[in-house]
Amino acid sequence: xxxxxxxxxxxxxxxxxxxxxxxxxxxxxxxxxxxxxxxxxxxxxxxxxxxxxxxxxxxxxxxxxxxxxxxxxxxxxxxxxxxxxxxxxxxxxxxxxxxxxxxxxxxxxxxxxxxxxxxxxxxxxxxxxxxxxxxxxxxxxxxxxxxxxxxxxxxxxxxxxxxxxxxxxxxxxxxxxxxxxxxxxxxxxxxxxxxxxxxxxxxxxxxxxxxxxxxxxxxxxxxxxxxxxxxxxxxxxxxxxxxxxxxxxxxxxxxxxxxxxxxxxxxxxxxxxxxxxxxxxxxxxxxxxxxxxxxxxxxxxxxxxxxxxxxxxxxxxxxxxxxxxxxxxxxxxxxxxxxxxxxxxxxxxxxxxxxxxxxxxxxxxxxxxxxxxxxxxxxxxxxxxxxxxxxxxxxxxxxxxxxxxxxxxxxxxxxxxxxxxxxxxxxxxxxxxxxxxxxxxxxxxxxxxxxxxxxxxxxxxxxxxxxxxxxxxxxxxxxxxxxxxxxxxxxxxxxxxxxxxxxxxxxxxxxxxxxxxxxxxxxxxxxxxxxxxxxxxxxxxxxxxxxxxxxxxxxxxxxxxxxxxxxxxxxxxxxxxxxxxxxxxxxxxxxxxxxxxxxxxxxxxxxxx
Numbered sequence: 001x002x003x004x005x006x007x008x009x010x011x012x013x014x015x016x017x018x019x020x021x022x023x024x025x026x027x028x029x030x031x032x033x034x035x036x037x038x039x040x041x042x043x044x045x046x047x048x049x050x051x052x053x054x055x056x057x058x059x060x061x062x063x064x065x066x067x068x069x070x071x072x073x074x075x076x077x078x079x080x081x082x083x084x085x086x087x088x089x090x091x092x093x094x095x096x097x098x099x100x101x102x103x104x105x106x107x108x109x110x111x112x113x114x115x116x117x118x119x120x121x122x123x124x125x126x127x128x129x130x131x132x133x134x135x136x137x138x139x140x141x142x143x144x145x146x147x148x149x150x151x152x153x154x155x156x157x158x159x160x161x162x163x164x165x166x167x168x169x170x171x172x173x174x175x176x177x178x179x180x181x182x183x184x185x186x187x188x189x190x191x192x193x194x195x196x197x198x199x200x201x202x203x204x205x206x207x208x209x210x211x212x213x214x215x216x217x218x219x220x221x222x223x224x225x226x227x228x229x230x231x232x233x234x235x236x237x238x239x240x241x242x243x244x245x246x247x248x249x250x251x252x253x254x255x256x257x258x259x260x261x262x263x264x265x266x267x268x269x270x271x272x273x274x275x276x277x278x279x280x281x282x283x284x285x286x287x288x289x290x291x292x293x294x295x296x297x298x299x300x301x302x303x304x305x306x307x308x309x310x311x312x313x314x315x316x317x318x319x320x321x322x323x324x325x326x327x328x329x330x331x332x333x334x335x336x337x338x339x340x341x342x343x344x345x346x347x348x349x350x351x352x353x354x355x356x357x358x359x360x361x362x363x364x365x366x367x368x369x370x371x372x373x374x375x376x377x378x379x380x381x382x383x384x385x386x387x388x389x390x391x392x393x394x395x396x397x398x399x400x401x402x403x404x405x406x407x408x409x410x411x412x413x414x415x416x417x418x419x420x421x422x423x424x425x426x427x428x429x430x431x432x433x434x435x436x437x438x439x440x441x442x443x444x445x446x447x448x449x450x451x452x453x454x455x456x457x458x459x460x461x462x463x464x465x466x467x468x469x470x471x472x473x474x475x476x477x478x479x480x481x482x483x484x485x486x487x488x489x490x491x492x493x494x495x496x497x498x499x500x501x502x503x504x505x506x507x508x509x510x511x512x513x514x515x516x517x518x519x520x521x522x523x524x525x526x527x528x529x530x531x532x533x534x535x536x537x538x539x540x541x542x543x544x545x546x547x548x549x550x551x552x553x554x555x556x557x558x559x560x561x562x563x564x565x566x567x568x569x570x571x572x573x574x575x576x577x578x579x580x581x582x583x584x585x586x587x588x589x590x591x592x593x594x595x596x597x598x599x600x601x602x603x604x605x606x607x608x609x
Contacts, residue, residue, distance in 0.1 A: 055140055055214050055298065055313045081156065084171050085164045088189055091334065093124065095165065099153040100173050100185055102195065103127065103134030105333055107283070114476050114484050123283055123333060132220035133278075135285065135331050137185065137197055142210030142316050149179035150211055157185070167191050180205040181319075193334025194344060202324035212316040213327045215287040217277050219308045222249045227281055232470055233357045236299040236310055237286075238276040240268040244354050252301045252308055263309070265300040273350040276310045277332070282472045284355055287312040288330040291348045336472050338373060357470050364463035369471055376473070382486055383479030383567055390571040393460060394579065400456070401576075405583040408535055410445045412584070461569075468564040479567065483520075486564030490518030517559040520566040525555030527573035534580050 081098040086105065093105035105124035112118045125131045139150040151157070155175055162171030170188035177183060186198040203209050226234050226249055236247040245268060247255075258265035268276070270289075276297040277286030289295045289312050300309040317325045332344065336356055345352035358365045371392065375385035394401070417439060425432035440446070468474050468487060478484045482491050528551035558566055 055216070055311045082159065084159060084162070086189070087164055088167050089191055090193065091189065095187065096126065097157045097159065097173065099136050099138070099155055100151070100157045100187075101126070101134050101136040101153070102187075102331065102333070107335055110335060121283065123285065127220065131224060133218070133285075135215065135217050135287075135333065137199060137213070137215050137329075139183070139199070139201065140212045140214055140313065142212065144207060144209050145179060145211055149177050149181065151175050151177075151183050160184070165189055179209070181209065192340045193332055195331040195333065196328065197331060198326060198328045200324060200326040201319065203319040203321060206321045208321065209319045210316050211319075212313055214311060214313040215329050215331070217285050217287060217310045219278060221306050222308070223280060225280075231359070231466060232281060234280055235278065236276070236308070237279045237355060238268055238274065238297050238299065238310075239351050239354065240270045240274040240297055241272060242351065244351070247299055249308070252299060253303065255299065255301055258300070263300045263302040265298050268297040270295050270297055275349060275352070276312055278308070278310060279336070279355060279357075282336055282475055283334065284332060284336050286332040286355065288332060288349055289314060290328055291350065338369065338471065338473060359463075359466045359470075361459055361463045361466065364459060365466050368463050369467045372467065373473060381479065382474060382477035382564065383483065386486070386564055386568050387571045390568055390575060394572065394575045397456065398579065401579060402583060405580045406587055407446055408580065409584040409587045410443060412534070414439060414443060414445065457572075464568055465562075465565050468562045474562070474564055477564070479563070483563055486567070487562050489560050490520040490563045490566065492518040517556060520563055520570065521555045521559040523570050524558055524566055524573070525551045527570050527577065528554060531573050531577045531580070534577065534584065
């Protein structure tokens, strides 16, 4: 029984260590930008190249067969095509009258780095420039119409009203089809990140016309700043009648071929509610048809042109002579802020909060984030909020931890007797086991009771790691002094005199970072070591050696982790040490941790002499 308990504990610790080694060997790569690449502002845009393809018509509501259309390439935005400026409290950019594309968008509230001169984050970029990414709308032709008769990505719209798109000033575009149809598009935007696109068409001709409205999000090439880290989903994301689908960038290139589309694709029919788009680490763009509207959602990859594409194609409408129709869809384009996305969900976008990657432990990550978010609102400092959250978690686990610490106190008291048994048993493992079991039974001690708090803490640890790594609210969140970004590794080291000198620490991915570790990993190692001094040492020499090295191994491993996570672990170790020390004293055992430490140093000094 004793071996089984020790093996359980050592297996748990080693499993944890293996996972940490994985994080160390396969960390999320830093964003790689070409320093010579021109910005959108420098290019003025608008070289030549391919862009998104036009989708096929959707099946009509009556269930008749779908009309198909060719899939031509789309011309890049031309520099001489007029643009309409976009200016809201949180967004700045422009839309092109070529195709009516929303293809130039930046986020006013977010910068690329924490440096004072850092640029704001660019979300959308026009075709022909670097990192092309844009939204466009149009109509797929049905019976009686050709591609030239409906507005698409190459259509040159006319500005009918509005000069700058603002929260209070929508803009209206018009286009008159060679087939005699009149198309209008009104684009509005709210105070955060939601565009409302209202497409209408009138048929003043004497013939019946059939056509299907659509929206497209297109990205040229995989994003250069994609993390490609297994703990985070980046790529296509769709909610289809309550079912969440995530397709990573790498998986999109492996989609099955779609006959007639000239691309690889996966299609999701939606009956009532859904949305589809692309999600990055902190930013997202999503097509959202009106709630209660059926549509066909598609994720595509065109290998020939290296274009990733998501589509929302609404059912084909049939326009009788003199009739018209209006279709309203929405476009989310912005930061994945929990409060903003929650408000959109409350206003009708089904399960929109699931666009944040909560992971398998969503039942832990969601409440942990909510508590952390509320604490930060009250305290005003995310680092202090993490420490306060740790206090709350430890308070919740205290009843369970109490029994564990009482058991550890008794085990610590039995340590001298266990050493005597070990000496008497010598190499006789069976005798050692029997005498240990007799001792445990006599003293009413369960050596396995200390494992449960450790096992419970592992999912909490990973849930908090997920929250810190994934959620936008931790990005660039300051703590104090040199710790101005809790989502980044500790920026201090002996190399910069622990933040006193004005240069940064070594790259977290370099060997130097393993040598010149920062303040937080050092505090972590010390706190783990102190906590370990309260626990009974394993009787097996190999296990004892492994446990003795673990604080220092973890100290180096966690040097490249998000500093917010290291803050949590330091706080957790400190609170655990305090709780355990107090409970041990309440049980009559008075651990002299610091005295033992000094004695061990004196002993080592005398041994050397």
